[in-house]
Amino acid sequence: MKYAYFPGCSLHSTAKEYEMSARAVCRELGIELEEIPDWNCCGATSAHSLSKDLSIALPMRNLAKAEQMGMDVIAPCAACFNRLKSADALAKDEPETLKPISEKTGIEYKGAINVISLLEAISRIGGEEIKSHVKRDLSAMKVACYYGCLLLRPPDITAFDDPENPRSLDDIVTACGAEAVNWPYKTECCGASLSISKSDVVVKLAHDILSMAKRAGANCLTAVCPLCQGNLDMRQTQIEAKYGEKFGIPVLYFTQLMGLAFGIPEGELGLKRLMVSASPVLAAASG
Amino acid sequence: MPKTEASERLTISEDRSFRDEIEELSGQEIAACYQCGECTAGCPVAYAADLAPNQVTRMVQLGLEDEALKSSMIWLCVGCETCATRCPRKVELSKVMDALRETAVKRGIRPSERAIKTFHETFLNSVERGGRVHEISMLGEYKLRSLDLFSDIFLGIRMFLKGKLAIIPSFIKGRGEIKRVFGVRKRGA
Numbered sequence: 331m332k333y334a335y336f337p338g339c340s341l342h343s344t345a346k347e348y349e350m351s352a353r354a355v356c357r358e359l360g361i362e363l364e365e366i367p368d369w370n371c372c373g374a375t376s377a378h379s380l381s382k383d384l385s386i387a388l389p390m391r392n393l394a395k396a397e398q399m400g401m402d403v404i405a406p407c408a409a410c411f412n413r414l415k416s417a418d419a420l421a422k423d424e425p426e427t428l429k430p431i432s433e434k435t436g437i438e439y440k441g442a443i444n445v446i447s448l449l450e451a452i453s454r455i456g457g458e459e460i461k462s463h464v465k466r467d468l469s470a471m472k473v474a475c476y477y478g479c480l481l482l483r484p485p486d487i488t489a490f491d492d493p494e495n496p497r498s499l500d501d502i503v504t505a506c507g508a509e510a511v512n513w514p515y516k517t518e519c520c521g522a523s524l525s526i527s528k529s530d531v532v533v534k535l536a537h538d539i540l541s542m543a544k545r546a547g548a549n550c551l552t553a554v555c556p557l558c559q560g561n562l563d564m565r566q567t568q569i570e571a572k573y574g575e576k577f578g579i580p581v582l583y584f585t586q587l588m589g590l591a592f593g594i595p596e597g598e599l600g601l602k603r604l605m606v607s608a609s610p611v612l613a614a615a616s617g
Numbered sequence: 618m619p620k621t622e623a624s625e626r627l628t629i630s631e632d633r634s635f636r637d638e639i640e641e642l643s644g645q646e647i648a649a650c651y652q653c654g655e656c657t658a659g660c661p662v663a664y665a666a667d668l669a670p671n672q673v674t675r676m677v678q679l680g681l682e683d684e685a686l687k688s689s690m691i692w693l694c695v696g697c698e699t700c701a702t703r704c705p706r707k708v709e710l711s712k713v714m715d716a717l718r719e720t721a722v723k724r725g726i727r728p729s730e731r732a733i734k735t736f737h738e739t740f741l742n743s744v745e746r747g748g749r750v751h752e753i754s755m756l757g758e759y760k761l762r763s764l765d766l767f768s769d770i771f772l773g774i775r776m777f778l779k780g781k782l783a784i785i786p787s788f789i790k791g792r793g794e795i796k797r798v799f800g801v802r803k804r805g806a
Contacts, residue, residue: 376737383801483698519697527736
């Protein structure tokens with residue numbers, strides 16, 4: 331299966347390990363990714379926070395390019411996926427709202443293609459096929475599957491999995507031979523874009539998530555969004571200092587976890603780029 | 618009733634123009650909200666705000682413009698869409714918050730959470746310059762504008778050492794198109 335690939339800004343900077351592992355896992359599963367040429371930022375939370383029209387116009391340029399390629403779009407980042415999918419829904423359901431924007435930008439998008447997240451694309455492959463690629467025993471990994479917000483909400487737009495108790499990532503983790511723990515914070519918000527401008531809120535929300543994962547018996551977390559991963563991984567030292575509680579819970583991208591199960595070399599998965607090292611958990615897994 | 622007491626009460630506006638304006642920009646039927654509070658129960662940031670999400674909706678229903686537009690809630694909202702997912706009246710409150718923020722900026726209302734607005738502006742400036750976000754220059758501009766110079770310095774260094782921050786920005790070729798895309802912000806043109 332071949333898709334137009336929208337990496338988004340994070341996968342070229344703070345979340346390069348997500349791109350590395352996504353590409354490696356897709357290669358293994360026969361998912362071909364062709365990067366959208368000269369793609370631009372989706373606008374993220376900042377665009378829809380300040381201008382509705384801009385939040386539509388920025389993703390539209392990428393969608394128009396993918397439409398020219400004649401392929402459905404895969405976006406690994408949950409925020410990019412949400413912004414692209416929201417603009418795509420307007421093109422399909424209320425095309426008249428895009429006209430005034432097209433007149434100003436000269437960019438036209440007809441809605442002839444679809445947008446899916448990387449999680450959905452991999453889910454479609456199915457547990458049995460995923461199992462057939464597993465080479466390494468990860469049964470010592472007790473994983474809290476963290477879906478975050480924007481991959482599943484609002485459900486009318488995202489049209490994927492159950493927004494209150496999603497299972498798709500748990501199923502993939504289970505197919506990879508790790509244990510998906512049962513926990514109630516799968517879709518709680520991490521504070522996302524407030525990370526820089528209101529970091530005390532993010533530190534509290536991320537603490538609540540890590541703390542619940544620990545209580546549920548998880549020894550690692552898996553994420554699908556660079557913002558979630560960043561808030562839980564990069565701010566973990568700060569969280570531990572503020573709350574006086576040691577977590578040491580590595581937060582792997584789900585593609586890193588899959589890559590480990592598939593026996594892909596750790597260097598190709600960018601594991602060293604995580605702030606909280608996954609080595610202790612992996613040593614237990616290989617031991 | 619003595620008149621002095623009445624003057625201290627909030628004046629509920631008979632004029633529906635504010636509610637209509639926010640309904641149009643957000644595409645949401647704000648009048649449908651029956652104040653059950655489901656949005657507030659699930660909101661991850663309501664604890665830090667001056668008004669709860671359902672209270673903001675009430676202010677809009679009642680035409681209390683200033684109260685709604687000056688609320689810190691409209692800036693703290695991260696757009697996680699929990700409220701929009703759970704609302705039994707199908708009001709996507711996150712879209713209402715977007716509309717209130719955009720309206721507050723257009724009217725030049727000083728935001729109660731200035732740093733959050735500065736961050737969003739700085740982020741978009743970075744996208745407008747190169748087509749993609751360049752973290753180092755964006756964070757530099759944010760720090761200068763917010764005067765929040767020293768927080769997260771050590772985190773920034775650790776990120777740099779992990780290769781998470783690119784020094785050279787990756788400018789796209791279609792920057793002329795991006796200029797036109799940003800032209801949509803100028804309304805009424």
